Amino acid sequence: APAAPRADECRKTKVAILGAGVAGITAAQALVNASVTDFIIVDRNDYVGGRVKHTEFGKKSDGTPYTIELGANWVQGLGTEGGPENPIWTLAKKYGLENTYSNYSSIETYDEEGAADFGTLFDDMDAAYSIAEQDAGYILTENLQDTSMRAAFSVAGWKPKKDMHAQAIEWWYWDWETAYPPEQSGFLYGITGYNLTFYQWSDENNFVIDQRGFNAFIIGEMNEFLTENDPRLMLNTMVKSIAYGPEGVNVTFDDGGCIEAEHAIVTFSIGVLQNDIVEFEPQLPRWKREAIEQYQMGTYTKVFFQFNETFWDPETQYFLYADANIRGYYPVWQSLSGPGFHEGSNIIFVTVVGPQSYRIEEQPDEVTKAECLEVLRAMFPDKEIPEPLDFKYPRWSTEEWAFGSYSNWPVGMTLEKHQNLRANVDRLWFAGEGTSAQYFGFLQGAWYEGRDVAQRIAGLLNGPDEKVQCDNDTTIDCGPMAKYEVLHGTTSLEEFNVMNGWPVSSFLDYGYEA
Numbered sequence: 001a002p003a004a005p006r007a008d009e010c011r012k013t014k015v016a017i018l019g020a021g022v023a024g025i026t027a028a029q030a031l032v033n034a035s036v037t038d039f040i041i042v043d044r045n046d047y048v049g050g051r052v053k054h055t056e057f058g059k060k061s062d063g064t065p066y067t068i069e070l071g072a073n074w075v076q077g078l079g080t081e082g083g084p085e086n087p088i089w090t091l092a093k094k095y096g097l098e099n100t101y102s103n104y105s106s107i108e109t110y111d112e113e114g115a116a117d118f119g120t121l122f123d124d125m126d127a128a129y130s131i132a133e134q135d136a137g138y139i140l141t142e143n144l145q146d147t148s149m150r151a152a153f154s155v156a157g158w159k160p161k162k163d164m165h166a167q168a169i170e171w172w173y174w175d176w177e178t179a180y181p182p183e184q185s186g187f188l189y190g191i192t193g194y195n196l197t198f199y200q201w202s203d204e205n206n207f208v209i210d211q212r213g214f215n216a217f218i219i220g221e222m223n224e225f226l227t228e229n230d231p232r233l234m235l236n237t238m239v240k241s242i243a244y245g246p247e248g249v250n251v252t253f254d255d256g257g258c259i260e261a262e263h264a265i266v267t268f269s270i271g272v273l274q275n276d277i278v279e280f281e282p283q284l285p286r287w288k289r290e291a292i293e294q295y296q297m298g299t300y301t302k303v304f305f306q307f308n309e310t311f312w313d314p315e316t317q318y319f320l321y322a323d324a325n326i327r328g329y330y331p332v333w334q335s336l337s338g339p340g341f342h343e344g345s346n347i348i349f350v351t352v353v354g355p356q357s358y359r360i361e362e363q364p365d366e367v368t369k370a371e372c373l374e375v376l377r378a379m380f381p382d383k384e385i386p387e388p389l390d391f392k393y394p395r396w397s398t399e400e401w402a403f404g405s406y407s408n409w410p411v412g413m414t415l416e417k418h419q420n421l422r423a424n425v426d427r428l429w430f431a432g433e434g435t436s437a438q439y440f441g442f443l444q445g446a447w448y449e450g451r452d453v454a455q456r457i458a459g460l461l462n463g464p465d466e467k468v469q470c471d472n473d474t475t476i477d478c479g480p481m482a483k484y485e486v487l488h489g490t491t492s493l494e495e496f497n498v499m500n501g502w503p504v505s506s507f508l509d510y511g512y513e514a
């Protein structure tokens with residue numbers, strides 16, 4: 001029998017892919033498509049999918065549990081007939097993922113005294129948002145100074161101040177998607193981020209209810225190039241340190257194992273990078289660290305309940321609650337009991353983000369449950385609200401492999417500074433949801449970035465004779481990415497280009513370029 005490898009002998013490979021989420025698996029697939037099959041995928045979790053994560057919850061009538069999603073749940077922006085399509089939507093269809101259109105007009109509004117009709121405020125918010133969109137266009141074309149979403153809303157005439165109904169509408173409109181309040185969100189890239197997903201493809205959000213779990217599409221793609229027990233997938237393996245340079249990368253695990261690679265792709269979340277969980281040798285350069293530290297990682301927490309009955313209107317999808325004192329206090333309740341979801345399941349969940357996520361993720365289940373039941377009793381004063389049969393919520397902000405849910409573009413970050421988040425340092429590459437300038441926060445961001453980096457690496461490995469095109473849609477050169485050691489704080493129109501991670505025009509109307 002061959003001698004077992006000594007502990008100080010590292011496994012050798014061409015590309016070490018660190019993380020088995022959407023970015024990692026898409027990167028591996030792009031390498032295979034470019035005939036690079038010598039890679040190793042490493043993840044500290046015991047499953048493939050990363051932030052696309054499900055769990056068992058409650059009981060169906062036959063006694064078996066439901067599968068619910070703790071992380072990503074929607075395909076956001078689908079596509080139009082003959083028009084461009086969100087790659088995640090293409091994959092959802094390929095794997096027949098069961099999903100239902102989220103109807104954001106199917107909503108009832110509440111406050112601490114029960115049903116309260118403040119729905120007309122949606123129109124005021126819509127009107128202000130349209131003005132803000134135009135203002136964002138001027139910033140982009142004229143290279144004007146960016147600002148916060150709060151300032152932009154105010155200039156557009158939307159000032160909720162102490163009106164808690166208006167604050168709830170604003171939360172629904174803004175914080176629910178970005179996991180940050182408007183004062184902490186960058187204006188220009190907040191608007192373009194929304195447009196590039198919902199205007200380029202479509203403004204539909206489809207909620208995945210597939211009982212295999214949303215990550216079935218990631219596993220499906222992986223099974224196209226990995227065999228069963230393929231040694232190129234190492235789960236339950238935590239990366240502790242990464243030594244990099246112009247010649248290659250050495251990755252060391254917490255169990256002492258290691259990989260020696262020609263290139264490595266880090267797909268860890270911005271939260272993981274900010275929390276110094278992984279040591280880089282040498283320390284990452286200043287231009288890289290400044291970008292990592294300025295970018296921000298939001299937290300989005302779904303709190304699930306199964307009751308013994310559906311005491312809310314089973315035909316309504318959303319119930320928006322405006323607390324009298326605290327903005328974002330258990331605001332959006334979402335029924336899974338209605339048609340198209342887990343019909344008759346008596347499951348409902350509430351979402352909190354940002355400061356409320358940090359607060360509830362640090363307290364025991366029982367405290368959160370009691371707070372929620374009090375809110376439900378206020379919303380439905382005529383109903384007897386029973387104790388739930390099941391109750392569960394994740395703690396994204398303290399999860400050491402994520403440290404949050406997804407990223408959000410902060411105030412005062414330019415496209416060049418964000419490009420520094422994407423850029424490789426020697427043979428160390430970065431990809432993931434957060435490195436996407438156009439689709440940060442979304443699954444599609446992780447997908448495009450994983451593919452882009454792998455195509456660049458394949459281009460370098462295969463050599464100039466191969467004539468590998470490093471981006472399917474454009475003709476960027478393979479190889480190292482642009483980076484900026486000196487930042488001047490603004491971005492001219494012509495810098496919104498593929499070199500800075502901006503391949504698609506930002507001037508979009510629904511489904512096509514304006």
Ligand SMILES: Cc1cc2nc3c(=O)[nH]c(=O)nc-3n(C[C@H](O)[C@H](O)[C@H](O)COP(=O)(O)OP(=O)(O)OC[C@H]3O[C@@H](n4cnc5c(N)ncnc54)[C@H](O)[C@@H]3O)c2cc1C
Pocket residue numbers: 018019020021022023024042043044045049050051052070071072073074075076237238239240267268269272277278300301302396400401402404405406431432433434441442443444445446
């Ligand atoms: C609650 C929540 C709701 C969301 N909702 C949506 C939605 O509805 N629609 C949508 O499009 N997007 C949504 N997202 C965002 C989406 O989930 C992410 O954009 C996407 O999954 C990120 O993929 P990724 O590959 O970049 O990162 P990840 O999925 O985080 O993959 C990185 C991997 O690296 C691994 N890792 C980290 N540290 C180490 C280490 N030291 N050693 C080894 N491995 C390590 C992790 O275990 C992880 O598997 C949501 C996310 C969350 C959390």
